[in-house]
Each structure stands twice: as C-alpha cells, then as structure tokens.
Amino acid sequence: MSNQKFILESGSGQLLSLDDFILIIDQPASIELADSVYSRAEESCSLLHTLVEQGSSVYGVTTGFGAQGDMTIPAEQRQALQAAVIEYHGAGVGPVLSERESRAVLLARIVSLAQGKSGVRPALLAHMARIFNSGIAPVIPSRGSVGASGDLTPLSYVAAVLAGKREAWVKGRRVPAADALQSAGIEPWSWDMKEGLALVNGTAVMTALAALGLQDARRLAEWSDRITAAAAEAMQLAEEPFSSWVQESKHHPGQIASAAAVRQGAALQNTEISRQHQPNTGSNIQPRYSMRCAPQANGVLHDTVAMTRIWIERELNSANDNPLFDSRDGRVYHTGNFYGGHISAAADYLRIAIATTANLLDRQLQLLLEGSTGLPVNLVPPPADGEESAQPCFALKALGITTSALSAEVQHLAAPVSLLSRPTESGNQDVVSMGTLSALKLRESARVGFLLAAHTLTAAAQAAEIAGSPGPAVRKLIKYVREDVPLVRENVALGDRLEQLAVRMTASFY
Numbered sequence: 270m271s272n273q274k275f276i277l278e279s280g281s282g283q284l285l286s287l288d289d290f291i292l293i294i295d296q297p298a299s300i301e302l303a304d305s306v307y308s309r310a311e312e313s314c315s316l317l318h319t320l321v322e323q324g325s326s327v328y329g330v331t332t333g334f335g336a337q338g339d340m341t342i343p344a345e346q347r348q349a350l351q352a353a354v355i356e357y358h359g360a361g362v363g364p365v366l367s368e369r370e371s372r373a374v375l376l377a378r379i380v381s382l383a384q385g386k387s388g389v390r391p392a393l394l395a396h397m398a399r400i401f402n403s404g405i406a407p408v409i410p411s412r413g414s415v416g417a418s419g420d421l422t423p424l425s426y427v428a429a430v431l432a433g434k435r436e437a438w439v440k441g442r443r444v445p446a447a448d449a450l451q452s453a454g455i456e457p458w459s460w461d462m463k464e465g466l467a468l469v470n471g472t473a474v475m476t477a478l479a480a481l482g483l484q485d486a487r488r489l490a491e492w493s494d495r496i497t498a499a500a501a502e503a504m505q506l507a508e509e510p511f512s513s514w515v516q517e518s519k520h521h522p523g524q525i526a527s528a529a530a531v532r533q534g535a536a537l538q539n540t541e542i543s544r545q546h547q548p549n550t551g552s553n554i555q556p557r558y559s560m561r562c563a564p565q566a567n568g569v570l571h572d573t574v575a576m577t578r579i580w581i582e583r584e585l586n587s588a589n590d591n592p593l594f595d596s597r598d599g600r601v602y603h604t605g606n607f608y609g610g611h612i613s614a615a616a617d618y619l620r621i622a623i624a625t626t627a628n629l630l631d632r633q634l635q636l637l638l639e640g641s642t643g644l645p646v647n648l649v650p651p652p653a654d655g656e657e658s659a660q661p662c663f664a665l666k667a668l669g670i671t672t673s674a675l676s677a678e679v680q681h682l683a684a685p686v687s688l689l690s691r692p693t694e695s696g697n698q699d700v701v702s703m704g705t706l707s708a709l710k711l712r713e714s715a716r717v718g719f720l721l722a723a724h725t726l727t728a729a730a731q732a733a734e735i736a737g738s739p740g741p742a743v744r745k746l747i748k749y750v751r752e753d754v755p756l757v758r759e760n761v762a763l764g765d766r767l768e769q770l771a772v773r774m775t776a777s778f779y
Contacts, residue, residue, distance in 0.1 A: 273298040277383055279305040285380050287582040291484055294373050299402040302383060302394055309385025310394055312596035317388035317463055320601055328592050328603050329354070329466040335418070336695035351465030352432075358425035358469055359435070361410030366423075366478075368438040370712075371406040373477035377585055378427055381471055386588040386595070388463040396431060396458050403453040408436035408443055409474070415693055416704035419589065419607035420474035423705065428468035433457030470590040475612045478708035479581050479619075483574060485715035485775060486619045490570040492722050492774055493626050494527050496729050497563040498534030499743050500633050503732035504642040508537035510561040523571025528564035536740030559632035566629045573622035577615035584612055609704025613687040616707035620714045624676075624683035627718050630725040631676035637728045638669050648731045650758055664757045665731060668724045675721040682714040715775075723771035727754045727763070 275293055277284040277300055284306070285293075292298065320327060330347060333340030334354060342350050366374065379397050382389055407430040413422030429435040430446040434457075437449040450457055501511070509515075511532050516525040531537075589606040640646035647666040686707035692699040730750040733739045739747060753770040754763060 272296070274301055275299070276301045276303055277306055277380065278303040279309050279383065279385060282384070283582070283586045284383055285586065287480055287483070287578060287585065290373070290376065290380075290480055290585060293376060294369060294481075300376070300379070300398055302398055306383045306385060306394065307391040309596070310383070310387075310389060310391040313385055313388050313594040314390050316594045316596050316599060317601070319599070321462065325601065327463070327601055329470070330462045334466070336697040338697075347462050348460055351460035351462065354465045354469060355425045355428045355432070355460075358422050359429065361413040361422045361426060363410050363412030366409045366411055366474075368406055368441060370478060370481060371409050371438055372401070373481055374409060374423070374474050375401050375406055375427055377473040377477040377480070378424065378468065378471065380585055381473060381587060381589055382467060384586070384588040386593045387467040387590050388592075388594045389467045390461060390464070393431075393458065393464055396455070399455060400431065400450070400453070403455065404439060405430070405446075405449045405453060405455075406438040407446075408438055411709060414474060414705035415691075415698065416472070416475060416609040416613060416702035416706070417605070417607055417698055417700070418591065419469070419471040419609065420705055421469045423474045424469040424471060427473070428465060431458045431468070432460070467590050470607050472584055472587075472589045472607060472609045472612060472704065475609045475616075475702075475704035475708045476581065476584045478705070478712055479577075479612050479616050480585065482616060482619060482708060482711035482715055483578055483581055485712070485719070486570060486623055487574045488775065488778075489623060489626060489715060489718050489722060490523075490527075490567060490574060491530065491778070492719075492726070493563075493567045493570070493630060494530035495534050495742075495746060495778075496630060496722065496726050497527075497560070497567070497633065498531045499726075499729035499733050499739075499746050500637060501531060501537060501560055501563075502535040502740060502743050503637070503644065503729065503736040504556075504560065505736070506537060506556055506560060508532060508539055510556065511537065511564060516564060519565070521568050521572055523573075523575065524564045524568030526571055527568045531564065534742045534746075536743070557632075557636055559629055559636055563629060563633075567626050570619075570622040570626045573618050577619055580611045580615045584609075608700075609702040610687065613702040613704035613707040616704070616711040617685045617687050620679075620683045620707075620711050621685075623711075623714050623718050624680045627676050627679040627721050630721055631672045634672050634725040634728050635669050637725075637732050638665060644732050644735060648728060648735060648757075650731070650735050650756060653758060660760070662759055664760075665728055668728060668763075672721050672724045675717055675724070679714055679717050679721065682710050682717065686710060719771040719775045720768065723767045723774055726750060726774070727767060727770065730754075731756060 407427045409423045409426045414420040433447040433450050437446040511528040516528045592603045647664045649664040686703050730747045733743045754766045
C-alpha cells in the first residue's frame with residue numbers, strides 16, 4: 270500500500286515532525302526504523318533484563334500494577350503478566366475511533382517506543398512497523414481513558430491487535446485481528462517482560478487525536494480568513510482595518526497573518542474611511558466588530574495553533590511510559606511521563622480559540638443576512654432576467670438559525686476538560702489529566718466548527734456574487750462553493766449540500 274518512505278532516525282530526540290506525522294497518515298506512506306533506533310531499544314531491553322537478574326524491583330515486571338504495585342510477581346509468571354494487563358484493560362466503550370485516527374494512534378505509539386527508553390525488544394518495534402505498513406490498524410473504542418497512567422484502556426486495543434486479538438481495520442472494514450495478520454503474513458506477537466505495559470502505558474491516543482485536531486484547527490483558521498475576505502469584498506469595505514500597519518502595531522503574529530490573508534483574498538477599497546464617510550447620512554463610520562476586528566479575533570486561533578503545535582510535537586516524540594530505562598547510567602526510573610497534562614491543556618486552548626472563531630463566523634453570517642450593508646435581506650438575489658418569482662423567496666434565511674445553534678454548541682464544547690481530574694484506581698491515580706477526553710472534544714469541536722464555516726462560506730459566496738464583479742481570489746472561492754452549493758434563487762433545502770461542503774473544506778482549500 271505504501272509509496273513514500275519515512276525513516277525514523279534516533280539521535281536528536283525528534284524522530285518525526287508533526288507535518289510528516291500527518292503526511293504519513295494521509296498519504297500512501299510507509300515507515301522504516303533506522304539501525305540507531307534498534308540499537309537504543311536493544312540497550313534499554315538489555316538493561317531491563319540485567320536489573321531483573323540482579324534482583325532489582327521493576328514496576329510492572331516484578332510487581333503488580335497501580336495500587337497493586339506492592340504485589341510480587343514470581344519469575345515464571347512475568348510473561349503472563351504482560352498479557353494480563355492487556356486483557357483486563359479491554360473495557361473500552363463508546364463509538365470506535367475512525368480508521369484514520371486509529372492509524373495515527375498506532376504510529377504515535379511506534380514513535381514513542383522508538384525513543385529506546387522503554388525496555389522493549391527491538392523486534393517488537395519491527396513488528397509494529399510491519400503491521401502499520403501493511404495497512405492494519407486497531408479498532409479502538411473512544412471512551413475509557415482518564416489520561417494517566419496514559420491511555421491504558423484504549424491502548425490495550427492496540428496491543429491486542431499486535432497479538433492477533435480483538436478487531437482490526439483493513440481497508441475500511443472491521444475484521445478479526447487474527448485474520449488481518451494472517452492475510453498479511455504476520456505472526457501474532459508473544460509478550461516478554463515490560464512489553465504489554467509499555468504498549469498500554471502512554472499518551473499515544475490523546476496525542477494522535479490532538480495532532481489531527483490541530484490540523485483541523487489550523488485549516489479552520491485559514492478558512493475563516495478566506496471567508497472574511499469574501500464577506501468584506503461583498504460589503505465593499507475599506508482595506509484600512511486590515512492594513513499591515515494596524516496589525517504590526519499590536520505585534521501578534523496570528524493577527525498579522527490573518528489580516529494579510531484577508532488583504533490577499535479580497536479586492537478591498539483603498540480609500541481612507543475618514544475620506545469615504547459621509548456625515549449625517551445615517552451610515553456609521555465604524556464597521557461592525559465582526560468585520561473590523563476579524564484579524565484580532567481569528568488571530569487568536571492562529572497563535573493558539575502555533576503555541577500548541579510545539580507541545581503536541583514534543584509529546585509525540587517523547588518517551589511517555591513507565592518505568593523508563595537509561596542505558597547510559599544503568600538505571601531504571603519509576604516516573605510519570607504518562608501524564609497527559611500538556612495534551613489536555615493544548616486541546617482545551619484550541620477548543621476555546623475555535624469557539625472564538627466560530628462566534629466570529631456566526632456574527633459575519635448574521636451581518637450578511639440582515640441587509641444593513643447594502644446587500645439584500647437573506648441574500649435573495651435579483652430575479653433572473655427580470656422575471657418575478659412565483660412565490661416569495663427566503664434564500665439563505667435559515668442558515669442564520671443553524672449557525673446560531675452550531676456556534677452555541679462549539680462554545681459548549683470549549684469548556685475546559687483539564688480541570689476535571691478525579692481520583693481513580695483505588696486512589697493510586699489521584700491526579701489525572703483527562704487528556705484523551707479533551708482531545709476527543711477537540712475533534713468534535715472542529716467538526717462542528719467546519720459545519721458552521723460551510724454555512725458562512727456559502728453566504729459569503731452568495732453575497733459576493735450578488736454584489737457583482739468579484740476579484741480573482743473571490744471568484745475562485747465562488748467556484749469552489751458552487752461544486753456543492755448553487756447560487757440560491759428559490760426556497761431549497763441545503764442541509765446535505767452544506768455537509769458535503771464542510772467535509773471538503775476540512776480536507777482541502779480551493
């Protein structure tokens with residue numbers, strides 16, 4: 270299935286950039302682990318075995334798990350212990366992650382274990398890479414993780430598939446994992462010390478979901494600028510509020526970039542507002558905030574994407590299970606890198622910024638519909654060829670109602686999840702990150718945000734077409750919209766078309 274090959278090379282600590290991570294998931298691409306990755310894995314695996322042979326206590330290897338960490342595990346039961354931690358964590362519920370999301374989770378777990386600090390055999394990394402390259406992905410229930418000790422329950426479904434158990438995705442179909450491995454000519458994995466724990470005890474699910482959610486948020490921010498540009502041109506606004514001098518006076522990179530995109534995407538009037546304005550005519554010298562402050566508002570999302578990208582990329586390239594092995598000084602570290610606090614906060618911040626942009630788009634749509642900008646109420650176009658319609662036309666009237674509902678939903682989804690820590694697992698996990706729930710809500714927030722954006726984009730395109738003589742960039746935008754939504758001249762149901770447009774917007778630009 271693979272065309273492009275990505276080599277994960279150990280050395281700098283960053284095996285994979287976030288851009289390449291997304292590219293591998295979305296393109297026919299394969300991964301290859303460099304010799305340096307296998308060497309580091311061998312060193313940590315050898316250290317684990319040496320420590321155990323010397324009589325050291327190693328959590329989850331010679332002991333039980335969590336609140337049962339005081340339990341001693343006899344040597345003859347240590348391999349079975351690794352299968353047990355996978356089996357009893359198979360308590361996931363709720364809708365399953367998509368095949369794309371599940372592939373992202375598997376890749377994120379490979380990148381983490383490839384840091385060479387987890388004590389697993391190099392052959393396990395090769396096994397995981399082969400499964401990934403074969404197009405097999407685990408079927409993962411979305412609910413069941415509190416984000417510490419990592420994503421125990423959902424990651425048990427990743428581990429189970431490696432051993433030929435539970436279900437797998439193959440080309441869009443759910444099949445028994447044993448059948449998927451057999452068809453690919455891959456033998457099920459047999460667990461050794463620490464390996465089951467290393468698979469389930471980490472942040473791969475929340476990190477993968479956050480990475481995909483970050484991509485959605487970035488694209489939504491860029492779409493918002495394009496929509497603002499089309500709306501501004503249709504309203505014949507001046508370029509003045511979007512000028513580079515204004516934005517640079519406030520210094521925020523996201524605001525500067527947002528305004529630049531609006532200027533590039535619209536043929537705006539260059540006349541100064543102070544010269545353009547005619548006093549005592551009833552026209553306000555100040556355009557509505559939803560237009561005048563659009564770069565300031567949407568710039569928040571741009572900058573939040575830039576900030577959280579750093580956190581998510583660092584988490585992706587981290588060793589985030591427990592315990593970890595430092596082959597340089599021959600020491601095992603019992604620690605808490607499985608805590609997903611940065612991912613939980615990143616997803617919270619992104620959802621809050623998405624809600625700000627969603628509110629902006631909602632207000633822009635209401636402005637386009639209300640008729641206060643010289644455009645017809647509800648964006649009803651003039652009759653074609655001078656013919657009157659046989660019935661009253663309300664055109665895009667209902668879109669304003671829907672976006673109000675969608676905007677409220679996105680604002681509801683913006684509630685912080687990282688604050689919802691609660692003790693669990695007999696009190697052993699007394700502080701948890703809720704990172705996976707936060708990342709799941711980010712995916713949901715972006716989905717609803719794109720539905721709203723599709724409504725406002727449709728209105729902006731209709732407004733620009735009614736206004737006439739659109740500039741080159743807006744003509745391209747209108748053409749893009751018309752692939753799904755026609756110019757509305759009569760009362761028609763647009764729901765399905767708007768959903769199709771939202772899906773396309775999520776995946777690409779014009």
